[in-house]
Amino acid sequence: MSAHLAAPRLRPQKPQTRSRALRLVAPVSSRARKAPFVVVVLTLLGAGLVGLILISTVLQAQSFEAARLSDEADALQTQQQALSREVDRMQSPSNIAQRALQLGMVPSANPIFLRITDGEVIGKAVPAPAKGSIRRVTQ
Amino acid sequence: MTRPRNRHSLSRRRLRGFLVVVVLVFTIFGLRLFQIQGLDTQAYAARAVEAGTARTTVPAPRGDILDRNGKDLATSVDGLTITADPSMTSDNAPRIARILVQKIGEDHIDYFDTIDKLRKPDSRFVYLVKGVPAWTAKKAVAAVQKAGFTGVFSEKESLRTYPGGRLAANLIGYVDGSGKGVQGIERQYDKQLTGTDGSSTYEVSPTGQRIPMADSTVKKMVPGGDVVSTIDRDLQWYADQRLADAVRASSSDWGLAITMDVRTGQIVQMSQVPTFDPDNQTGMQDYNTVSRAVQNVYEPGSVMKTVTMASLADQGKIAPDTPIVVPGGMTIDKFHIGDYWKHGTIHLTAAGVIAKSSNLGTIVASQQMSDETMYRYFHKFGFGTKSGVELPGESQGILKPGKEWTKANHATIAFGQGVSVTAMQMVRAVGAIANGGVMVDPTVVEGFISPDGKRTDAEPTASRRVVSKKAAAIVTRMMEAVTAKDGTAPAAAIPGYRVAGKTGTAWRVNPVTGKYVRGQNTVSFMGFAPADKPRFLTYIVLDKPYSAAGGGSTAGPVFHDIMSMALERFGVAPTGSKPPKVRQDW
Numbered sequence: 001m002s003a004h005l006a007a008p009r010l011r012p013q014k015p016q017t018r019s020r021a022l023r024l025v026a027p028v029s030s031r032a033r034k035a036p037f038v039v040v041v042l043t044l045l046g047a048g049l050v051g052l053i054l055i056s057t058v059l060q061a062q063s064f065e066a067a068r069l070s071d072e073a074d075a076l077q078t079q080q081q082a083l084s085r086e087v088d089r090m091q092s093p094s095n096i097a098q099r100a101l102q103l104g105m106v107p108s109a110n111p112i113f114l115r116i117t118d119g120e121v122i123g124k125a126v127p128a129p130a131k132g133s134i135r136r137v138t139q
Numbered sequence: 140m141t142r143p144r145n146r147h148s149l150s151r152r153r154l155r156g157f158l159v160v161v162v163l164v165f166t167i168f169g170l171r172l173f174q175i176q177g178l179d180t181q182a183y184a185a186r187a188v189e190a191g192t193a194r195t196t197v198p199a200p201r202g203d204i205l206d207r208n209g210k211d212l213a214t215s216v217d218g219l220t221i222t223a224d225p226s227m228t229s230d231n232a233p234r235i236a237r238i239l240v241q242k243i244g245e246d247h248i249d250y251f252d253t254i255d256k257l258r259k260p261d262s263r264f265v266y267l268v269k270g271v272p273a274w275t276a277k278k279a280v281a282a283v284q285k286a287g288f289t290g291v292f293s294e295k296e297s298l299r300t301y302p303g304g305r306l307a308a309n310l311i312g313y314v315d316g317s318g319k320g321v322q323g324i325e326r327q328y329d330k331q332l333t334g335t336d337g338s339s340t341y342e343v344s345p346t347g348q349r350i351p352m353a354d355s356t357v358k359k360m361v362p363g364g365d366v367v368s369t370i371d372r373d374l375q376w377y378a379d380q381r382l383a384d385a386v387r388a389s390s391s392d393w394g395l396a397i398t399m400d401v402r403t404g405q406i407v408q409m410s411q412v413p414t415f416d417p418d419n420q421t422g423m424q425d426y427n428t429v430s431r432a433v434q435n436v437y438e439p440g441s442v443m444k445t446v447t448m449a450s451l452a453d454q455g456k457i458a459p460d461t462p463i464v465v466p467g468g469m470t471i472d473k474f475h476i477g478d479y480w481k482h483g484t485i486h487l488t489a490a491g492v493i494a495k496s497s498n499l500g501t502i503v504a505s506q507q508m509s510d511e512t513m514y515r516y517f518h519k520f521g522f523g524t525k526s527g528v529e530l531p532g533e534s535q536g537i538l539k540p541g542k543e544w545t546k547a548n549h550a551t552i553a554f555g556q557g558v559s560v561t562a563m564q565m566v567r568a569v570g571a572i573a574n575g576g577v578m579v580d581p582t583v584v585e586g587f588i589s590p591d592g593k594r595t596d597a598e599p600t601a602s603r604r605v606v607s608k609k610a611a612a613i614v615t616r617m618m619e620a621v622t623a624k625d626g627t628a629p630a631a632a633i634p635g636y637r638v639a640g641k642t643g644t645a646w647r648v649n650p651v652t653g654k655y656v657r658g659q660n661t662v663s664f665m666g667f668a669p670a671d672k673p674r675f676l677t678y679i680v681l682d683k684p685y686s687a688a689g690g691g692s693t694a695g696p697v698f699h700d701i702m703s704m705a706l707e708r709f710g711v712a713p714t715g716s717k718p719p720k721v722r723q724d725w
Binding site: 075078079081085089093108110112123133135 | 211272273277300304306373376377380633635704706707711712713715
């Protein structure tokens with residue numbers, strides 16, 4: 001700063017030069033074009049609006065799709081339950097016993113085991129009578 | 140010059156006028172805004188929320204009841220409640236009702252009753268039928284819509300089903316209309332089985348469409364936990380069937396069959412006849428739904444002789460070969476007691492007394508202990524106290540305190556008359572003899588599975604020693620004589636196995652008069668196998684069979700079949716040892 005302040009002292013200014021420098025000038029007429037700016041702003045706004053509408057439409061469509069899929073899942077779950085109930089019914093002891101009886105099978109008359117390691121039969125083999133302990137299925 | 144000046148003042152006046160109007164309009168707006176935002180905020184906000192919010196309840200499914208191998212005994216499926224708006228259906232009521240009855244079935248819905256509901260005046264909502272499986276209900280509602288009728292709707296609910304129907308119904312129990320357990324495991328473990336209903340609240344458009352990305356709150360539904368029972372489904376079915384046949388063949392009033400793992404107290408099978416079907420709700424009378432194994436008391440008869448003998452053996456006062464002089468009859472307190480077969484004075488061993496089921500021999504033996512001692516042992520064996528099985532409505536039976544016993548009481552209680560028990564108490568007591576003198580409380584639940592799939596085992600039940608191991612072995616040896624060729628129940632023997640057992644033919648008490656009824660009996664058979672390494676104990680009770688029926692001949696074969704099936708299913712091989720020969724007389 002001191003160098004700046006010191007300079008004028010070394011070279012004293014002349015009054016004429018000063019007055020010429022402060023002359024009034026005509027305002028510069030700005031010819032910068034406004035159109036591109038307006039277009040840019042409008043485009044941005046327009047794009048935003050269209051984007052918003054698109055997103056909202058897509059979301060709506062997805063919401064419908066979600067509702068449809070959820071209904072479908074519901075229906076499939078119901079079907080699955082119906083089928084698994086059918087499987088349960090088929091696997092139930094009474095159904096299996098019923099079918100075994102139809103095939104002419106009878107319950108084993110006496111528990112007997114085969115030991116795999118040495119092939120020994122443990123227990124007393126008793127032939128099952130033709131009419132076993134279960135003759136018909138009522139339960 | 141006047142014109143422009145006039146025009147100037149005119150526009151100025153207009154400007155002022157406009158300004159006033161604008162200020163006025165904005166003031167009104169401002170005031171209204173202040174009213175809405177500042178004064179009536181809450182009311183408006185509430186109304187807005189009300190109009191734009193929809194709520195749905197998500198019913199929590201009740202947990203399953205499984206058998207020991209994970210097979211469903213009771214489970215929950217989606218069900219639907221069918222509802223209607225009578226203002227829309229009254230004109231076509233008969234036709235709508237016909238479609239519904241066709242699709243749902245007459246068991247669930249009544250034709251005329253439905254017409255009345257569909258025509259209910261001044262109503263916009265009626266329940267037509269509840270608890271229909273979703274697959275059936277959906278078909279029915281769709282059929283109504285397809286026929287061109289409106290006003291029939293459906294609501295989601297959780298529905299309880301029992302895939303086995305009558306299978307173990309008295310043990311599993313059932314639920315009432317609101318889904319709360321009222322009997323059996325359903326009631327005892329209602330808390331574990333019941334889930335927490337969820338709900339979701341979300342914003343909807345005026346047309347009812349859900350607004351995406353708008354506020355929504357969801358309360359998560361928590362399904363109920365599963366209960367794993369100790370029942371083996373296939374064994375249970377076999378026992379149910381076998382018992383039903385036996386009850387029919389002997390024309391008994393009712394029958395019971397219980398099998399317990401003597402080491403753990405786990406009940407692997409518990410059958411009752413007659414019973415009910417909780418799945419289609421048939422036979423729901425109290426007579427069928429009562430759980431007789433724990434709620435029904437009766438006099439056990441001769442099976443109790445095993446407990447008397449165990450008490451004596453524990454005191455070292457009896458062994459299988461102890462000689463007993465059995466008189467031909469006795470009169471105690473003017474009460475005549477005899478044996479089921481006529482005899483003079485005979486010489487039986489203690490094993491012979493059990494094998495031949497002599498009342499008089501048991502009385503003679505039991506005279507060696509005082510009323511107090513005998514009561515103390517019976518109390519230790521769990522009579523007069525609940526069995527600890529943890530099932531609802533359990534009875535503790537009736538055992539008079541020893542101080543109040545008469546001479547006749549002492550004599551008859553020794554062979555199981557004048558004392559009332561539940562079958563579960565009897566199973567626990569004789570289970571102690573099978574388990575080397577250690578009594579284990581019975582249990583029907585093995586574990587629990589939480590909604591997230593984590594399994595926790597049930598606490599092992601209480602156990603305590605009631606008699607010495609030696610005493611238990613002595614009584615077991617006596618009981619083995621029962622299933623021998625010259626015992627009272629050779630039909631209960633299982634070839635290849637050593638089977639210990641005891642028959643019971645008890646005088647039946649009329650519950651109204653409290654007196655014995657001549658010719659009416661409760662017959663039973665209690666036994667365990669293999670006798671030298673006991674695993675299972677099976678108890679069969681048949682109430683009021685035809686008059687000539689005896690424990691050995693009527694209940695014995697049922698015991699044989701159920702016990703054989705239990706040994707086979709659980710892979711319990713015979714031990715291969717031979718039963719020691721015990722003298723029955725001297």
